Amino acid sequence: MLILFALPSALPVPAAGYSTVLSIPLFIIGFRLLCGYNTLWMPASWRGKPFRPEQFSRKVINRMLQLIQYVERLTKPRLVSFARSRWIRVVLGILIIALACSMLLPIPGTNTAPAFGIFLIGFALLEDDGVMLLVGMAASLVALAISIAIILFGYAVVKGVISSLF
Template sequence: MQENNTPIHSLSHDLSTLVDDPDRGTLKLQDVIEQLGSRGFGLLLLLFSFPSALPVPAPGYSIPFGALLLLLGFQLLLQRRTPWFPMFMLNWSIPTAKARNTLHRSARFFAMLERIVKPRYLWTTCSWLRPLSGGIVCTMAFLMLFPIPLTNTLPAIVIFCCGVGMSERDGLFTLAALALGILAVMLYATIIAVLLFYGADALAWLTG
């Protein structure tokens, strides 16, 4: 079931609509959420998980962004249609010209992304799947809050893939991301069980 009957545009198209508005001097987080609606979840999941999803994660982002991702995950779990943030965060803004330049520099990435993902399996936008997505995002974001080696990258990749699937309305990609998330939960559950059973010896082996 599709969420609405509006034309399905790519994420880059909708973002371009925002940054190419000549009357908009600054771009607020609230503007992005209003433009993208429920797809704002996907974009924010993508942006907040990206630094920790890199092969060499950018330091210092996992805990603050993990907390924001946990907030977004809870909202998906509660089936909110659009992301909610406190007013002081909604007023966060950057100059539109800077946002435009950033989007243009990212054009190659979006072009590659949109060759892989596309609107399909739109029945996955129905309400029963959103709590599952929220549960996976919450679990992965919770793992990101712990500054333990090797615990940030995989959860961030799962959230990043969920964000890509949601923002581009690619149900197949979203389902694949959720499957990866379930495998990640099983992996970390196994690691925790090993640590509980073998104690300090297992921790020393895992950390090298």
């Protein structure tokens, strides 16, 4: 589910607001990981609904498939005990929550990198790949640093404009 909700925002194509919507289930998944759950909770109205690829544009689907095929070649079970450990799930929960919060912001540059970090984490968990999990965590930390820098820059610009007006 992490892959499904993160992948559309991880692609370097213009996000017409869907990353904000997709970040909400990512936030819920991160919170469940933080609380120690290994199962996914979905609202009753979502359960059993099929995923229809035709709802996405053909270009987005092709880019998704290319990225998935590339990452699948890189993943295999490695450092399995690390990938399955309870404490790492708590850390991942915190990280995914922070990344989802970054994706919630309607600010350019705060969507693609965090979504890509979540995508890598999702693939690592799917394949029990602790090495890929470490790569995903590192990418996620870089993404958070970029998001924080963008937010601080925006704050400084707005503060400067306001102070110059008054």
